[in-house]
Amino acid sequence: MTSTDNDQAILEAAAAWLRRIHQGGLDPDGQRDLRAWLVADTRHVAAMDLVTRAWTTSGAIDDKGTLRPDLTRARGLRLADDRTRPHRTTRWRAPPWRPITWMPPAAGLATTLAVVLVWLWNGAVSEADYVTAAHDHTQVTLSDGTVMRLGGLTHLHVRIDPLGRRVDLAQGEAEFQVTHEVLRPFHVLAGALEVRDLGTRFTVSAHGPQVRAVLLEGAAEIRDRDTGQVLVSLVPGQQADQDGRGPVRLSKANVAQVAARQDGRMLFDDVPLAQVVPEVAARTGIVLRLDDPALGAIRVSGSYRVDDIAGFLAALARLHPITWRQDANGDYRIARRR
Incomplete structure (x- = not known):
């Protein structure tokens, strides 16, 4: 089965769940089954979000709870896409599980789906700030398995949700050993640049207007933060530098120096x-x-x-x-x- 076929199967399963919810067909056992399906894979939560919006805007689900192929193709549904990433700023919390009060069909589809999505995102979004002192060198493992090594005087913000993973580096330096996920891209934003993981270990530093990205393993793209345009693609041992919004300069990295900085x-x-x-x-x-x-x-x-x-x-x-x-x-x- 190709990744596209697998995505389609997950989307179809999400559509069937939403049809059952709309028809009021989830008893306590069904609620437990739905919760188990959602927590089994982050792609399931992403699928519920995308299918919900497809349903409410175009009626893309038929009476049997399956996606209409014509509208699926027309909308180009995928499980992760920059254009479909939701905007949310609340901090992560882990509320205890409690049964959902399912709304009967007469209460309206919009209300039902709103209840579902609030529940989905409460436990699926995490955000945190990390700040180090001058001589601190801290290692952090994120919820997706990605390992960050933070240098001194570093301040960054991490957000992980079902559709993507993002780090905003305000200042300092960090090394990222990224757990690669096709459906949830990993981005590091610093200054005017965005570093996008393609299966990677890399460092990013930001000191005032000066930004540097060094690729140690794998592959990475350097993009314009505002437009998303790919500026350069790095190979291991290369570094990209930018001062303010000036041109991006490629050069050979001093890998030994990078290792020393992390130590x-x-x-x-x-x-x-x-x-x-x-x-x-x-x-x-x-x-x-x-x-x-x-x-x-x-x-x-x-x-x-x-x-x-x-x-x-x-x-x-x-x-x-x-x-x-x-x-x-x-x-x-x-x-x-x-």
Whole structure:
């Protein structure tokens, strides 16, 4: 059976359930059977949503509870589609199961279906915010099995519903080991970009207007967040960078550096100190100030812990003619050794 045939079979089953509901034919045993069918597969909930809207807008279900093939083809029903994703902002909760009071046919189809959909979505939508402190490196497993590794000073919002999975990265960096699902695409939105999973392990970072996506395994698309247009397709070992709404730049990723970042380290390979300063600020929230701008030309190499800036500066002072001190406000000042 092809995936299309399987989708059609699920849609037909959902149509039959809605016909039984409309006819008032669900006793307590039928209610338990329906609940078991819904929780067996997230696609069943998505199918109920799509079939409900197809029924109420076009009468696409016949008296026997099956989808009319002509209207199914005309509407192009699928179990997951960006255009059909519902909008909902309530937080996730797990209410205890309680029997549904089924409305008799005379109460109206619209009321019956509204009761059904409220019940479906109450237990099928989850949302959460994740915020890390400067030196935190937290691993989170989402309800779909996707694993997120969050860097320091990271803030993101996750929403998972029957029709899709979405992460809004406000700032910071995260690695995603995505559990791929054809019917529920996984999106990460950061800045003006959207990273869409195609069976993937990747990282996304957002520091101010600068966004970077690095593909470690699998495949991913970089899209325009507003239009959905595919800008580039990544292959493993590639990274995409964008400043503000400027052009997307493709380059070879420093995979070792990415791994170090996820382990709470900063890895530099002959990088000017002028570039190190903003990275330290982005990763730790600590400000490094150069008393002489010419010090920005100093080349930095090595692996350093993000929670030990004093150790980093001490190592730098052993290799270069500089001194450093910490101000009362917590900033570090770097000066030329006299």
